[in-house]
Amino acid sequence: MDGASVSVRGLGKRYGAVRAVKGLGIEVCSGEFLSLLGPSGSGKTTLLMMIAGFEMPTEGAIRIGDRDVTYVAPNRRNIGMVFQRYALFPHMTVADNVAFPLRMRKVVKAEIARRVADALALVQLQDFGKRLPSELSGGQQQRVAVARALVFEPPVLLMDEPLGALDKKLREQMQIEIKHLQRRLGVTVIYVTHDQEEALTMSDRIAVMRNGSLEQIGSPIALYDNPATPFVADFVGKTNFLEAVCHSCNGTGLEFGLGQSGFIHLKECPPTLPSPPRPGDKMRLAVRPEQIRILRPGDSDRPPLNGVVEAVIFVGSFRTFLVRLAGGELIHVQAGTDHGMAYPQEGERVGLTIPSQAVQVFPDRRQ
Numbered sequence: 001m002d003g004a005s006v007s008v009r010g011l012g013k014r015y016g017a018v019r020a021v022k023g024l025g026i027e028v029c030s031g032e033f034l035s036l037l038g039p040s041g042s043g044k045t046t047l048l049m050m051i052a053g054f055e056m057p058t059e060g061a062i063r064i065g066d067r068d069v070t071y072v073a074p075n076r077r078n079i080g081m082v083f084q085r086y087a088l089f090p091h092m093t094v095a096d097n098v099a100f101p102l103r104m105r106k107v108v109k110a111e112i113a114r115r116v117a118d119a120l121a122l123v124q125l126q127d128f129g130k131r132l133p134s135e136l137s138g139g140q141q142q143r144v145a146v147a148r149a150l151v152f153e154p155p156v157l158l159m160d161e162p163l164g165a166l167d168k169k170l171r172e173q174m175q176i177e178i179k180h181l182q183r184r185l186g187v188t189v190i191y192v193t194h195d196q197e198e199a200l201t202m203s204d205r206i207a208v209m210r211n212g213s214l215e216q217i218g219s220p221i222a223l224y225d226n227p228a229t230p231f232v233a234d235f236v237g238k239t240n241f242l243e244a245v246c247h248s249c250n251g252t253g254l255e256f257g258l259g260q261s262g263f264i265h266l267k268e269c270p271p272t273l274p275s276p277p278r279p280g281d282k283m284r285l286a287v288r289p290e291q292i293r294i295l296r297p298g299d300s301d302r303p304p305l306n307g308v309v310e311a312v313i314f315v316g317s318f319r320t321f322l323v324r325l326a327g328g329e330l331i332h333v334q335a336g337t338d339h340g341m342a343y344p345q346e347g348e349r350v351g352l353t354i355p356s357q358a359v360q361v362f363p364d365r366r367q
């Protein structure tokens with residue numbers, strides 16, 4: 001099985017006055033795992049349904065490989081689909097469910113038996129063919145849905161929140177299984193999720209959607225380290241936002257004031273900003289919780305930020321400290337669990353330092 005590229009250009013969909021998808025352009029490479037990530041209502045399902053052919057676009061074009069499929073019927077697009085709810089036929093055995101797309105395509109009987117066995121083996125359910133869906137666990141049912149979507153060897157597989165109904169542990173296990181399967185088969189996957197951890201775990205690239213538009217597309221690391229907008233910084237991973245005023249910007253770097261809370265110094269102007277900030281400019285800074293270091297009294301003469309530990313949350317592999325700055329901002333700091341270390345306690349005064357390269361700077365446009 002080989003993947004096919006998928007390209008959407010200027011793609012839009014209106015439902016009456018609602019613009020569910022707005023002039024979207026995305027190029028998915030052959031064999032790529034692309035996630036569509038965004039909050040509920042951002043247009044993910046609508047986009048997927050248009051690619052599958054179940055919704056007609058109001059504008060724009062869709063190509064699969066070198067074929068324009070914008071007006072091609074769904075069953076002629078050669079796309080596999082898996083939905084959040086398993087949508088297995090409850091009265092059919094597992095084997096018959098998986099055989100269904102082959103029967104629709106009038107594949108001969110002996111060939112069907114062979115391909116169904118292969119597809120069930122692929123999802124490690126070779127001994128379950130005779131059962132009914134109701135005799136399987138949720139995870140097993142979802143694997144049957146994956147087998148059914150792959151049995152006709154489509155070059156493109158679309159998945160709409162396929163693990164949404166499963167509990168966390170099973171979901172994480174299935175994420176890895178689906179990812180392995182996709183790698184092995186080389187199939188192109190477009191995967192819808194509103195779960196940023198899932199998108200970070202599975203994807204070659206992530207397309208972040210917001211209000212029917214593409215906010216940013218890139219590798220998980222690129223989105224995490226260099227979010228283009230505060231929305232992406234907030235939606236992918238956890239982040240702290242700080243309102244700041246530029247104090248100075250010169251050869252020795254940039255200094256931002258945070259009112260009573262202190263200051264943040266950057267060694268150089270962030271390359272993502274369209275122009276260097278000028279003194280007096282209001283900016284929005286974003287800092288990941290794991291990038292901040294906590295200093296205890298005596299560690300430094302003049303820590304840039306000072307605050308009081310308001311809460312310490314133990315999460316097993318790490319701790320989250322909620323630190324209230326003098327100006328009132330509540331900062332999340334995450335530190336790995338190191339059993340030799342004495343951690344600050346609730347109520348303790350601490351300093352915070354943030355490495356220069358860990359600070360994302362955005363113009364202070366409310367968004």
Ligand SMILES: Nc1ncnc2c1ncn2[C@@H]1O[C@H](COP(=O)(O)OP(=O)(O)O)[C@@H](O)[C@H]1O
Nearest residue numbers: 015018020038039040041042043044045046047
């Ligand atoms: N059949 C429909 N009729 C009217 N509005 C719809 C329909 N389907 C989706 N929408 C609207 O389009 C927007 C995008 O929905 P959807 O694609 O389902 O988002 P997501 O999958 O990201 O949650 C939402 O505002 C939703 O209410």
Ligand SMILES: [Mg+2]
Nearest residue numbers: 044045046160
């Ligand atoms: Mg949806």
